[in-house]
Amino acid sequence: xxxxxxxxxxxxxxxxxxxxxxxxxxxxxxxLGPTGAGKTLLxxxxxxxxxxxKGEIWINSKNVTYTPPEKxxxxxxxxxxxxxxxxxxxxxxxxxxxxxxxRGKIREVMEWLGILHLAKKYPEKxxxxxxxxxxxxxxxxxKPGVLLLDEPLAAVDQKTKEYLREELKRVHKEAEITTVxxxxxxxxxxxxxDRVAVMMNGEIKQVDKTSDVFSKPSNEEIAAFVxxxxxxxxxxxxxxxxxxxxxxxxxxxxxxxxxxxxxxTVLIRPEDILLSRNRPETSARNNIxxxxxxxxxxxxxxxxxxxxxxxxxxxxxxxxxxxxKTGDQVYFSFKATxxxxxxx
Amino acid sequence: xxxxxxxxxxxxxxxxxxxxxxxxxLSIGSLLLLFVCATLGxxxxxxLNDLPGLINTLKDPAVLHSIWVSVSATTVSTLTAFLFGVxxxxxxxxxxxxxKGFIEGVLDxxxxxxxxxxxxxxxxVFAQSxxxxxxxxxxxxxxxDAFPGIVVAMLFMSFPYLVDSAKEGFKTVDPRLxxxxxxxxxxxxxxxxxxxxxxAFPSIFNGVLLCWARGISEFSAVLILAYFPKSAPILIYEKxxxxxxxxxxxxxxxxxxxxxxxxxFLRTCKRRKQ
Numbered sequence: 225x226x227x228x229x230x231x232x233x234x235x236x237x238x239x240x241x242x243x244x245x246x247x248x249x250x251x252x253x254x255x256l257g258p259t260g261a262g263k264t265l266l267x268x269x270x271x272x273x274x275x276x277x278k279g280e281i282w283i284n285s286k287n288v289t290y291t292p293p294e295k296x297x298x299x300x301x302x303x304x305x306x307x308x309x310x311x312x313x314x315x316x317x318x319x320x321x322x323x324x325x326x327r328g329k330i331r332e333v334m335e336w337l338g339i340l341h342l343a344k345k346y347p348e349k350x351x352x353x354x355x356x357x358x359x360x361x362x363x364x365x366x367k368p369g370v371l372l373l374d375e376p377l378a379a380v381d382q383k384t385k386e387y388l389r390e391e392l393k394r395v396h397k398e399a400e401i402t403t404v405x406x407x408x409x410x411x412x413x414x415x416x417x418d419r420v421a422v423m424m425n426g427e428i429k430q431v432d433k434t435s436d437v438f439s440k441p442s443n444e445e446i447a448a449f450v451x452x453x454x455x456x457x458x459x460x461x462x463x464x465x466x467x468x469x470x471x472x473x474x475x476x477x478x479x480x481x482x483x484x485x486x487x488x489t490v491l492i493r494p495e496d497i498l499l500s501r502n503r504p505e506t507s508a509r510n511n512i513x514x515x516x517x518x519x520x521x522x523x524x525x526x527x528x529x530x531x532x533x534x535x536x537x538x539x540x541x542x543x544x545x546x547x548x549k550t551g552d553q554v555y556f557s558f559k560a561t562x563x564x565x566x567x568x
Numbered sequence: 569x570x571x572x573x574x575x576x577x578x579x580x581x582x583x584x585x586x587x588x589x590x591x592x593x594l595s596i597g598s599l600l601l602l603f604v605c606a607t608l609g610x611x612x613x614x615x616l617n618d619l620p621g622l623i624n625t626l627k628d629p630a631v632l633h634s635i636w637v638s639v640s641a642t643t644v645s646t647l648t649a650f651l652f653g654v655x656x657x658x659x660x661x662x663x664x665x666x667x668k669g670f671i672e673g674v675l676d677x678x679x680x681x682x683x684x685x686x687x688x689x690x691x692x693v694f695a696q697s698x699x700x701x702x703x704x705x706x707x708x709x710x711x712x713d714a715f716p717g718i719v720v721a722m723l724f725m726s727f728p729y730l731v732d733s734a735k736e737g738f739k740t741v742d743p744r745l746x747x748x749x750x751x752x753x754x755x756x757x758x759x760x761x762x763x764x765x766x767x768a769f770p771s772i773f774n775g776v777l778l779c780w781a782r783g784i785s786e787f788s789a790v791l792i793l794a795y796f797p798k799s800a801p802i803l804i805y806e807k808x809x810x811x812x813x814x815x816x817x818x819x820x821x822x823x824x825x826x827x828x829x830x831x832x833f834l835r836t837c838k839r840r841k842q
Contacts, residue, residue, distance in 0.1 A: 273747045293750040300751035306744055310766050319762070320752030366753060 225249045225402065226270065226370060231279030238265045239426045243279070247370075247404055252396050254413040255406045256437075257423035258449060263406040266423070267372050270404065271300050284369050296370075299363030299401075303375035305355040307347035307362070314343040317362045333365045336398075337391070353384035357391070364399060371396075373405040377412060389415055410451055414438065422446050439493065440564045447491045447566075453527075453535040454492040457568065460485045467509070467560050474532040478509035479563035489566040496562035497536035499528060500555050501546060508557040516550050530556060608824065615821045618814065625818035634803040635823060639830075641718040641799060642726075642783030648719070649727035649779050654772065657734035658760070662743065679728050686724055687792030694720055694793060717794030722783035729782055730775035737771025738764065773838050777831065784827060 231243040240262050247253045257263050268274050270281060272293035280289045288296050307316050317330050334340040337357045347355055356376060363371060376392065377385045393416055396403050405416060413420045413434060420437040422430045430442045441447040447455055458472035460483060468481035470490055477490055498504065503511055514530030521527075526543045529535050534556050538546075548554060615622055625631050660672065678686060694701045694711040701711050711717035741764050749759035765772075787801040795802060800823045808816035 268747070271747070271751055273744075273750075292756070293747065294753050294755055296751075298751055300748060302744060302748065306742065306748050308745065308749075308763055308767075319749065320754065362752065372751075 225282075225284055226404065227280075227282040228270070229280040229282075231266075231269065231281065232277045233265060233269050233274060233279075234277060235265055235274055238262045240266055240269065240276075241426045243428055245421060245428055245431065247402055249402055250400050252403045252405065252416055252418045253421060254417035254419075254434075255404065255421045255423050255428075256408070256410065256413045256417075256450075258408055261423045262426040263408075263423050264374050267300075267374050267404065267406050270370075271298055271372055272296050297368050299366065299368035299371045301356070301359045301363050301371070301373050301376050303378045305347075305352075305359040305379075307350075307355055307358055309347050311346075312343065313339065313345050313347070313350070313358050316347070316358055317365050319362060320366050329365055333361045337361050337395075351384075352380040353388055356380065356388060360391075360395065364395070364401070367399075369402065371399075371401045371403045373403065375407055376405065377409070378407070392416060410438075422449070424449070441491065443566060444489055444491075447489075447564075451493070452491045452564075453494045454490070454497075454533075456490040456492075456533070457487070458490050459487050468565070470563075470565070475512050477512075477563060478560040479565050480561045481563075481565040483565055483567055487568050489568045491564040491566065492534070492558060492562060494527070494535045494537040496558050497534065498557045499536050499538050499542075499546070500557065501548065501552075503555050504557050506557055507559070509560040510556075510558050510563070512556040514554065514556065516548060516552050516554055519550055528554075530554065611817060612821060615817055618818070621814065622818045622821065625822060630798070631800075631803065631819050631822070634798045634800045634819075635826060637715070637718065637797050638784050638800040638823070639826070641715060642722050642780050642786075645719045645722040645726060645783045646730070646776055646780045648723055649730045650772075650776060653727050653731040653775075653779075654734050654765075657731045657772075658738050658764070660731075661735045661738035675731060676728050678724055678726075683725060683786065683788035684792065687721065687789035690721055690724055690789060690793045711793065713794050713796045715794070715797060718790050718797075718799055721789040721793045722786045725786050725789055726779045726782035729778035730772075733775025733778060734768065734772045737768035737775070740771070741767045770838070777834060781827070781831070 226245070226247040228243050228245040231240055233240040238260070243266060245253075255263050255266065265274065269276055270283075272288065272291060275290055280287060282288065283296055283298070293300075307313075308319065311319065314330060314334075317333065318326055321329065331340070334343060337360060339354065339357050339361060342350060342354060342358065347358070350358065356379075360376075373392075377388055380388060389412060392405075395401075396416075405412070407413065417434045419431060420434050421428050422437060422441075424445060429446055430437060432440070432442075437446075438450050438452075441450050441452060444455055456472045456477075458470040458477065460468045460481070461471050461476075462469040463481070463484040466480055468479050468483065468488075470477045470479055470481075470488060472490065477492075479490060481488070498506070498508065503513075512530075512532060512534060514532045514534065516528060517531045518529035519526060520529075521540075522537075525537045525539055527535060528538055528543075536556055656675075660668070691698070691712075693699045694717060696702065696705050696710065696712050704711065709716055711720055745763050745767070746756070746759045749763045750756065754762065785801070787805065790799055791802060791805075798806070800819065804816045804819050804823070807819065
């Protein structure tokens with residue numbers, strides 16, 4: 225378990241401001257944030273590579289704020305692996321072990337991660353994915369209490385990334401290790417995290433269950449970062465039984481809202497919007513009619529924008545079946561519960 | 569005759585262009601090689617015509633002793649430079665502080681000043697009545713006209729080579745490698761000895777070679793502070809001024825041969841280690 229209290233740190237142009245964060249035992253916490261947010265600095269401070277200017281860090285009920293990294297019982301993996309280039313894979317993994325406990329353990333961890341065949345190779349001969357696995361093995365062989373991962377999937381190709389993501393999931397599950405994973409990649413957070421801490425400009429802005437961070441971001445900045453494309457300003461005109469009618473500049477939106485009046489910001493995730501040619505007969509409270517103004521192909525999905533400024537995602541297959549094009553009239557339908565409101 | 573296809577023709581043109589650049593650079597560069605070879609080769613060639621002179625020199629105990637003095641003094645000086653210079657280089661490579669540029673500049677001063685000037689400065693401090701010379705005399709260590717004086721003069725002139733090379737070597741080692749090492753449970757000291765030092769070793773070793781070479785070739789500073797025991801360059805100079813080229817040349821040839829052997833040996837050791 226990790227507990228960070230009122231942590232401050234400035235270093236080489238990055239700074240951490242009043243960080244408070246708790247990681248439960250065996251939890252997988254992802255710290256999500258844009259480049260330059262100070263995520264790596266936070267992780268390195270947790271590891272003891274930097275000492276904080278102010279605040280405290282507790283690991284497993286011990287105050288380790290000024291404990292050197294070698295005494296913290298952590299495993300640390302960098303984005304660019306940082307294997308020791310002058311040592312073989314086996315020697316890399318053996319690095320942190322006492323002589324007496326070597327052989328069996330090294331074999332065990334290499335088998336577990338499927339890198340036994342690389343034992344005698346030097347790091348420069350390995351692919352990015354292989355290097356990352358060796359770095360993981362090196363960190364895990366000592367059975368640390370906490371695993372700290374700094375953008376562990378950022379330097380590999382897409383296919384390897386997907387594979388390693390599953391491996392990380394398996395490692396976490398099988399080793400039952402408290403894990404903190406820093407990334408700017410939303411997919412990694414969705415796939416791996418029990419909880420997500422959103423970090424921006426050196427501050428933790430929101431800590432929540434993964435699904436909540438993506439559906440109920442606590443401010444517009446976070447909303448934009450986690451991929452809520454529809455961020456609208458409006459005012460509540462009516463409220464009844466938990467549902468508010470919100471007037472925005474271009475439309476009226478029903479929202480399941482905790483606010484009963486006043487000005488609000490409306491957030492709708494594009495994947496929660498259903499697109500159809502005719503008015504659909506669904507239970508969705510919101511059916512917005514508009515003209516397609518922009519179509520962007522994103523690989524597996526299309527991003528459709530209508531003249532009222534709303535954006536929806538639709539699968540390639542559905543898009544082709546609908547036979548729509550720019551300028552056509554369509555309906556955007558979404559439930560009142562798919563609308564998240566923020567007080568503005 | 570068959571003409572090459574378009575693709576392979578292009579490749580050939582491309583290849584010959586690259587080769588042309590290398591050939592051009594080689595032809596310019598070999599002038600330097602020629603410069604060294606002509607100068608030393610001429611000396612060796614003339615010595616070949618006077619083999620008995622060389623053999624007599626080989627038998628002269630004064631000559632052998634002077635070479636021994638040179639080799640052992642530069643070795644002691646290089647070890648001293650290593651012992652103090654490596655920690656300094658590591659510190660300078662890792663830490664930034666106010667006045668660092670100034671300190672680095674001061675450390676490079678011995679590379680800039682005329683050696684005779686360095687000798688005079690050293691004499692002022694290490695002579696028996698000097699700032700450092702006089703307290704050391706009380707514990708029985710004398711620099712003036714003594715072996716330690718030769719070591720000190722060589723050290724002053726040569727340690728910047730070692731410090732500079734080692735510093736560049738340490739800079740190429742990512743400090744995050746040390747972070748990782750420490751996260752694996754080893755102390756800062758062990759992270760240095762097991763990761764940083766081995767990775768910086770090629771540069772440090774180059775520094776050691778340069779330092780050793782610069783030490784053994786030192787003349788002026790040694791001349792002023794410690795004329796005795798006679799080191800090889802001093803003896804050569806003395807023979808040259810008293811008896812001329814024919815007597816001083818065989819000692820020079822011998823010194824070059826010995827240095828060359830030591831260098832080749834060390835370089836081979838290093839290559840084998842890598």
